[in-house]
Amino acid sequence: MKVLEKHISKINIDQVTHRQYKKILNDLFDEGYSKSYLKSIHVCANMIFEWAILNNLRDDNPCKGAKIPQRVQTVDDIENSLITEKFLEKNEIQEFLAEVRKRGLYGDLEAFYLLIYSAFVW
Structure with a gap:
């Protein structure tokens, strides 16, 4: 929650776009967060946006279709x-x-x- 709060707390919940959410995931990936931690953040964000949809604060879920970045291993x-x-x-x-x-x-x-x-x- 704290990571999400840091990145999207200043934006109204109905104004977060898919592109912004994907950028958050990419930024966290670049900061070195582990894949499992990113999955946890993704699940938490998904629950928040689903709650917002149920409470008529949003029409869609910007988490849908967002993929967690993966590290590509080199031969070295x-x-x-x-x-x-x-x-x-x-x-x-x-x-x-x-x-x-x-x-x-x-x-x-x-x-x-x-x-x-x-x-x-x-």
């Missing part, structure tokens, strides 16, 4: 980072296999299933 970042997780979680495997189904080449899906469910150890 990947090469210099230590591998801390050895295995994918179940939901990560499902996401990966869904992408392989959509974008993979012939035989990719079977090969990845074999690798995922085998006892291959480095």
